[in-house]
Amino acid sequence: MKFPEPLIEGSLIRRYKRFLADVRLPDSTEITAHCPNTGSMLGCQPPDGRVWLSRSNNPARKLPYTWELVETAPGTLACVNTARPNAQAREAIEAGRISELVGYSHCRPEVKYGEEKSRIDLLLSGHEAEPDAWVEVKNVTLEVNGQGFFPDAVTTRGQKHLRELMAQVALGDRAVLFFVVNHTGIETVRPADHIDQHYGQLLRQACDAGVEIVAYRANLANDDGSPSGRMALTEAVPVILEV
Template identity: 80%
Template sequence: MKFPEPLLEGRLTRRYKRFLADVRLMDQEEVTAHCPNTGSMLGCQPENARVWLSRSDNPKRKLKYTWELVETAPGQLACVNTARPNAQARAAIEAGVVSELTGYSQCRGEVRYGEEKSRIDLLLSGHESRPNAWVEVKNVTLSENGQGFFPDAVTQRGQKHLRELMAQVARGDRAVLFFVVNHTGIREVRPADHIDARYGQLLREASAAGVEVLAYRAALAAEDGNPSGRLDLFEAVPVCLECAWSPDGKE
């Protein structure tokens, strides 16, 4: 899975109104890019950070640039475009990369379900011996000392999704919380108890109730630390639900 066109490098001037980012391109042109991320983007908008934009020639678009990647630390890249993870997860599942979710013949997106009127990111069906799998995809970009945390802000919506997944398990189906690790510096994923303690509590309850929790890392960078142009998920990352958070990265 690749970006459709080579990305344009620049320097971040500022992000504002959630959906806008001013960027100075390498030729010194100042442009305003769409920021497709409604979250806090904690740790993903350092002052004057190197960023990479995609460009669209669609005349109907108000902004032709989209913010895709940011260098959060020297040699470490994160994908901040939250429109990407669902496609990344789906491509990896359909390619057989996610060993836990092989054997399904059908994959549908944005299917309505649940008592709280949700939409599941991916619904897998058609397995010869296993029940349907309801897959909720989350983007992980918050990195602290090599640990990846979710969420990066208090999320009532995320809490609702966990309740819905638990309900699917109670009905006899599989339910999966799938973390797309879109940060090259993250070596494991943990609940962000220091940001949303209730989410961390619910996540542990969901796991105990049978919700499967997976994490796979994206191949964003080449060996020199620059963008590889690829979004493929290529390896599993451990998920640690019982680890205690500490600001220095120690247990």
């Protein structure tokens, strides 16, 4: 997928109240942008860091700018807009780029399921040889020395999703935890036991119960580190569960 319009570069002043970010544009104008990320954004809000915004022409929007990308280190980009990963995953699956999930003819988003009243991100059906696949998508942007970690804050919601996925496996369907790696510096993905130990334990339990875990990285940057304008998932990333 591509951004519909060229992104606007700026300099981060601060993020606050979770959903707001003050940004200085190249002409020194200061604007407030929507920050579509409920997580801690650990490592993704460096002081005075380079950021890129999209702009909406919808006159009904209170904040026309949306924070999309941040440069976490020179030449390294991360996508902080957590509204993007579901679309990235769906596009890649429907294009046949996710080898683990080829062969499904139908993809439905936001389907209600489970005893804990969840909504699955993507429900795949219509495979000639495989059962339906319930796909939960997670955005990975926390990076330390090339390793990606999830989650970046304690997530009771994420823990619930793992329990729901295990229940679907017990019913005879496939269940897939899909890590969308929206950080160009991440080479592997691990559970963030140092942040949410219970999530890490549940993730390993889910794997043992038959939940499949995949991770694919987005091509956010050009060779010079500038934003490519594309967000396609093109490369599998190893998931490491060993403590």
